[in-house]
Amino acid sequence: MAKPNTKSGAKRVTKSATDATGAVELTKSGTTAPEHGFLSRLYTGTGAFEVIGKRRMWYAISGVMVAIAIVSILVRGFTFGIDFAGGTKVSFPRGDTSVTQVEEVFRKSVGSSPESVVVVGNGNSATVQIRAETLTNEQTEKLRDDLYEAFQPVGPDGQPSKQAISDSAVSETWGGQITQKAVIALVVFLLLASLYITVRYEWFMTISAMVSMVFDILVTAGVYSLVGFEVTPATVIGLLTILGFSIYDTVIVFDKVEENTHGFEHKTRRTYAEEANLAVNQTFMRSINTSLISALPIISLMVVAVWLLGVGTLQDLALVQLVGVVVGTYSSIYLATPLLVTLRERTELVQNHTRRVMRRRNAAGSKTGAAGGDDAATDSDDADAVTTVAGTPVPGAKPARPTSRRTQRPTGKPSTGR
Numbered sequence: 001m002a003k004p005n006t007k008s009g010a011k012r013v014t015k016s017a018t019d020a021t022g023a024v025e026l027t028k029s030g031t032t033a034p035e036h037g038f039l040s041r042l043y044t045g046t047g048a049f050e051v052i053g054k055r056r057m058w059y060a061i062s063g064v065m066v067a068i069a070i071v072s073i074l075v076r077g078f079t080f081g082i083d084f085a086g087g088t089k090v091s092f093p094r095g096d097t098s099v100t101q102v103e104e105v106f107r108k109s110v111g112s113s114p115e116s117v118v119v120v121g122n123g124n125s126a127t128v129q130i131r132a133e134t135l136t137n138e139q140t141e142k143l144r145d146d147l148y149e150a151f152q153p154v155g156p157d158g159q160p161s162k163q164a165i166s167d168s169a170v171s172e173t174w175g176g177q178i179t180q181k182a183v184i185a186l187v188v189f190l191l192l193a194s195l196y197i198t199v200r201y202e203w204f205m206t207i208s209a210m211v212s213m214v215f216d217i218l219v220t221a222g223v224y225s226l227v228g229f230e231v232t233p234a235t236v237i238g239l240l241t242i243l244g245f246s247i248y249d250t251v252i253v254f255d256k257v258e259e260n261t262h263g264f265e266h267k268t269r270r271t272y273a274e275e276a277n278l279a280v281n282q283t284f285m286r287s288i289n290t291s292l293i294s295a296l297p298i299i300s301l302m303v304v305a306v307w308l309l310g311v312g313t314l315q316d317l318a319l320v321q322l323v324g325v326v327v328g329t330y331s332s333i334y335l336a337t338p339l340l341v342t343l344r345e346r347t348e349l350v351q352n353h354t355r356r357v358m359r360r361r362n363a364a365g366s367k368t369g370a371a372g373g374d375d376a377a378t379d380s381d382d383a384d385a386v387t388t389v390a391g392t393p394v395p396g397a398k399p400a401r402p403t404s405r406r407t408q409r410p411t412g413k414p415s416t417g418r
Helices: 007-011 038-044 052-075 099-110 137-151 172-200 203-227 233-261 272-282 284-308 312-344 348-381
Strands: 087-093 116-120 127-132 166-170
Touching: 052 203, 052 272, 052 312, 087 137, 099 116, 099 127, 099 137, 137 166, 172 203, 172 233, 203 233, 203 312, 233 272, 233 284, 233 312, 272 284, 272 312, 272 348, 284 312
Parallel strands: none
Antiparallel strands: 087 127, 087 166, 116 127
C-alpha cells in the first residue's frame, strides 16, 4: 500500500497570531491572510479602526480646535443680531441697488454711518438689509422717504411702492432679556441632560458627555465668530437642537460600550479599552448615517431658503445646525468615548483587569513561541514525523514505526512507549 504523503502536509501547519480584535492571521511563511477592504471593515464593525488607542492624538486635535475657537471669540467676538444688541433694522427689495449707494443715502439722511448693510438672497428675491443704532420715529420715517426716492423699490404688484420698505426696532432692554433667557435655556438643557445620563449610566459617562457638549458649544461658537454671522434667537434654537443631536449620538455609543463591557471584570479576552474601541467601531456606520441624514435637509435649507429665497433668519439656523451635526458626531466618537476610557482606567477595577488580560496574553504568547520553535526545528531537520512535546503526533503526520534499540531497524512490534 502506498504511503500517504504527509511530509508536506505537516509543513503546511499554520500558526495564528490574533490581535486584540482577532482579525490578523499569520502563516509560517510570514504572509498575512487577505484583509477586508475599508468599507467592509467600516460596515462590519470588527474593531479594525483604532480610536481609543490613539486617544492622545484626538485629545491634541480637540485641544487645538478649542484653542482656535477661544482665540477667535476673544479677538473677533460675535456679531449679535438686533434681537440681542438692540437697534433699528430696515430692509427693501434690492433691484439694481448697490451696498455703496445705500450707505451713502443712509449717511445723508441720518447723519451717521450704518452698522452694516448686507444683501441677502439672489435674483428677484434678493433684499438689502440695513442695521443701525436705535433711530427715532422721525429718523426712521425720513430714511424710508429718502430710500424710496433714491431706489424706487418694487412691491408685490410689480410697481414702485414705499410699503416695500419695512423697518423694525428693538430696545437694548429687550435684547438683554432675550440674552438672559437664552443663557437660562442653555443651562437648563445641560442640567437635564447630565441628570438623564447620570440616572441611565454612571458618573464617568456623565462627565465625558458634559465635556463633549461643552466642546460642541465652544467649537460652534468659534465657527460663528470666525465666519462673522449674526447671533440671533434662531442661532440659540439651532444650538439647543444640535446639543440634543450630540447627546443622542453620545448615548448611542455609550449604550454599546455598556453592552460590551458588562461583566468585563470576569473576562480576560479584551481589556476595557479594547471593548470600548470595539463599541465605537460597531457604531461607526450608525453615527455616519445619522449625520448624513441630518445634514442633507440642512444643506437643502441653506441652498433653497438662503440663496434662492433670501431668508436671512434661516441662514443663521442652518449654519449652526450644520456645524453642530459635524462637531457633535466628532465629539461623540473621538472625545467622549476616549475620555470615558481614560477616566475608567484610573479605577483599581479596570487596572487589575488590564493586568490580568496582559498576563494571560503573555502566557499564551510564550506557549505559542515555544511551539513555533519546535516547528522550526522539525522543519530544519526535514523529519518525516512531527510530534508535540507530549509525543502526540500532529494531525496529518506520518506515524513512526517501532524500531529496535540495538539495530535501529523496524521490529514490527507495537511500541511499548519506553
